[in-house]
Amino acid sequence: MRLVQKLQAPRRERCMLEAKQGITTNTEEQICVEERFRKKRRRDRLEKAGYFVVSFGILLVIWELTRAVGLIDPMLFPSIQAVIKACIVGFKNGTLQMHMYASFMRVLTSFAIGIVLAVVFGFLIGWFRIVRLLLDPVINFFRALPPIALIPLMIIFFGIGETSKIVVLSYAAFFPAMVVIYQALTNLDPVYIRAAKTLGATNLEIFRKVILPQLVPHIITACRVSLGVCWATLVAAELIAAQKGIGAMMVDAQNFFQMAPLVLGILIIGAISLVMDGAVKAIERRATSWQEKMA
Secondary structure (H helix, E strand, C coil): HHHHHHHCCHHHHHHHHHHCCCCCCCHHHHHHHHHHHHHHHHHHHHHHHHHHHHHHHHHHHHHHHHHCCCCCCCCCCCCCCHHHHHHHHHHHHHHHHHHHHHHHHHHHHHHHHHHHHHHHHHHHHHHHHHHHHHHHHHEEEEEECCCHHHHHHHHHCCCCCCCHHHHHHHHHHHHHHHHHHHHHCCCCCHHHHHHHHHCCCCHHHHHHHHHHHHHHHHHHHHHHHHHHHHHHHHHHHHCCCCCCCCHHHHHHHHHHHHHHHHHHHHHHHHHHHHHHHHHHHHHHHHCCCCCCCCC
């Protein structure tokens, strides 16, 4: 009777039945563990998706309620339907794709430049004490300067073309990432490095097998921080006589008092930033799958 139940039950139920009866082999037990792990992962994904939908649903409800009860003047803040209509019109005439592509390429290029420089200087400052003592005061000085404050100077140096915008955004991406990387490097546990040297590891092996695996999560965190700062600085950078870009679209909407495209630009910046952050987190999950996490 037990054999018949085992053969007829689905794999998930069979795993539970075998666990109760204590008749699992090592291979079957491994399959059952993997099945439970996949089930838990699916449940976690559904839970996160549910909270995601609920959180934005609450935000949309608050949006409409504030207009309905008069907390915000409806003339100054458009309805959700008006923003959706502006989005459809922009997609139909092609201007929205043009602005999104221009802003996306500016952020992506500046982010890549800033991260590469941040990794290089972060390693130099974090690993070499002399470099850290020499550059740390200068880094802290420039880190406190907001990127927006550099816009007039960049216009004088590089003009009103793409170069000035890329420089401002690269500056915005560089300093947060560099500070995260070099602080992570200086806070590494020296016990692992000493143990590797005791076992005869070379400097290259120590860097590749001890230091780099511990720094990967921090580098990815630096990428997430830099992406957020880049998108936050985007509108200010595109104020430099930009003809294309979400910031330029928002400025045009402001000049003609078109509130729906203005709010649409804000939502697009948030949405693209959210998608790019999700992509970085997906890379983090694969790159640090070995690392034990709290959640």
